[in-house]
Amino acid sequence: MSEKKQSLVLLAIxxxxxxxMGxxxxxxxxxxxxxxxxxxxxxxxxxxxxxPSLVSIPVAIIGGSxxxxxxxxxxxxxxxxLMFTIGGIIPYFINDFTLILVSRAFFGLGLGLIMPxxxxxxxxxxxxxxxxxxxGINGVVMNIGGIVLQLLGGVFASVQWNYSFLAHGFGLITFLLTLFFLPEPKKHELPAGTADAPAQKLKMPVSIFGWGIAFGVATxxxxxxxxxxxSVLETIGANSAVAGIVLMFMTIGGMLAGIVFGKTFKKFGRQTLSxxxxxxxxxxxxFAFSQSVPLFIIGEALMGFGLTLTMTSINMMAGASVHPSQTPMAMSIIVTGMNLGGFLSGYIYAAVMGTLGITTLRFQYYSGIVGFAALLIFFLVLFSMKKPAAPVGPSQASSH
Incomplete structure (x- = not known):
């Protein structure tokens, strides 16, 4: 592939x-x-x-398969x-809330396929x-897209509520770039069987499901x-506008992590996850102990940095452990873990806090300290005990 053609392929990707992050x-x-x-x-x-997040869960699995x-x-x-664009924009033209929810379901059809x-x-x-x-660069672009789309959604909403849905029109640009510049990946044939050793069907490594669970817990x-x-910032006297600025720094942290990820992963490998x-x-x-907005801003930037390093490391290790033909399904399993984690998070914390009679929202951050520390110790121990798996290529064994 020529350098110019590869640049156009990357543009489409x-x-x-x-x-x-639409x-x-x-x-x-x-x-x-x-x-x-x-x-x-x-x-x-x-x-x-x-x-959209709920619809995207089964769609990601079906699409990956x-x-x-x-x-x-x-x-x-x-x-x-196409679904991202059409399902995203349709609410601009309608005033029935039920129909808006239906259009958001169609939007979810596209959303569920995009990340995997x-x-x-x-x-x-x-x-x-x-x-x-x-x-790493892909992570930077993803975070920039998140900033631009949210910013446009907010600016358009200040004009009129339904204008915010027009920001999904960026999906049309993706559609056109894909149509003209994205080639179909070549099929990776499996090794043929012999009379003595028939070809075996590829099995998804158990580790992929482990990565999906780990990412779900982190989410x-x-x-x-x-x-x-x-809500937490309100307790220290900050308003919703300040909260928006604080949350924006998560994306900035994610962008910075994307910039350094390539070199970091090449040097430290799987320890990048740690x-x-x-x-x-x-x-x-x-988040648990700060009483000032600047410290919350630093916290969001650190979280965005950690999220990008964690997510991209998991994707790299998962991708290296499966046959190329299995990558869509492997990524779908991991994304499903993330989506389920995001959906269940509020219900889990509400149940725990309600049962224990806890009222402070910072309990969730105390739990985050313990939970992430436990994950860190777990993977440090696991990586010290288990050697890195050899990358799986098209020419390697047909089952794991």
């Missing part, structure tokens, strides 16, 4: 990453949407944000970008020696640092 586009507009539908209860109102097999990667990517396919395309189109750097632990931050968990611990300590 990065355009897909740009919209990967679920948060209308978050700044929730209050404006609520004001437009005063008869809708707050829990029902939040469905405009949660329905068929990508590159019964359905081409290009077909799924184009479908995802984005990562799978990197493993199937980029040479192995460049994957760590590209994964449960850090999610209150997003959803409850404005660094990410360490930054998570530091962020939770600051």
């Amino acid at each position: 990065f355009s897909f990453a740009f919209i990967a 679920v948060g586009t209308i978050t700044p507009a929730i209050a404006a949407i609520g004001a437009a539908f005063p008869q809708i209860g707050f829990s029902t109102l939040l469905l405009v944000s949660t329905i 068929i990508a590159g097999k019964s359905v081409k990667y290009r077909t799924l990517v184009l479908f995802a970008a 396919l984005n990562t799978a395309l990197i493993f199937n189109l980029i040479p192995p020696d460049k994957q760590a750097n590209i994964m 449960i632990l850090y999610y209150p640092s997003l959803t409850n931050m404005s 660094f990410g968990l360490f930054f998570f611990v530091l962020s939770q300590v600051l």
Whole structure:
């Protein structure tokens, strides 16, 4: 592949990453949407944000199982970008809340395919020696996209509530770039069997499910640092505008981590995950005990840094442990763990705090300190006991 063609391929892949955090586009507009539908209860109102995430869980699994097999990667990517765009924009034209929720479900169809396919395309189109750097840059683009989409969603909502949905129009750019510049990854044939040793069907390594669980647990632990931050900041006299600025620094931290990830992973390998968990611990300590906005800002930046190092390390190690044809399903399992963790987090903390009679929201950060410290110790011990798995390529054994 020529250098110019590879640059265009990367442009298409990065355009897909740009919209990967699109679920948060209308978050700044929730209050404006609520004001437009005063008869809708707050829990029902939040469905405009949660329905896409719920729909994306089964979609990610189904998409991962068929990508590159019964359905081409290009077909799924184009479908995802189209659903993201159409399902995202439709609420601009309607005033029925039920229909808005239906359109958000269609938006979820696209959202569920974007993140696992984005990562799978990197493993199937980029040479192995460049994957760590590209994964880091991909993380930077993803965070920039999150900032731009949320910013536009908020600015448009200040004009009128339904204008916020127009920000999803970026999906059309992804659709066009994919249509013209994204090649179909070549199929990686499995070794043929012989009379003495018939070919075996590829099995998904147990470690992939372990990574999905680990990422799900991490998401449960850090999610209150997003959803409850404005409420915690109110206790020290900060308003919602300040909360928005504080939360923005999580994305800035994630961008910085993406910039250094490639070199860090090449030098430290899987221990990069340990660094990410360490930054998570530091962020939770600051959230648990800080009484000033600047310390909360530092905490959010550290959390964003830790999240990007953790997520990208897990993706790299998972991608290296499976046959290239298995990468879409492996990434889908990990993304599903993340989505389930985000969905369950609030319910788990509500149940625990209600049962124990705990009222302080900072309990969630105390739990985060303990939880992330436990994960850090677990992986430090695991990595000291177990040697890194050899990368799995197309020519290697057909089962794990």
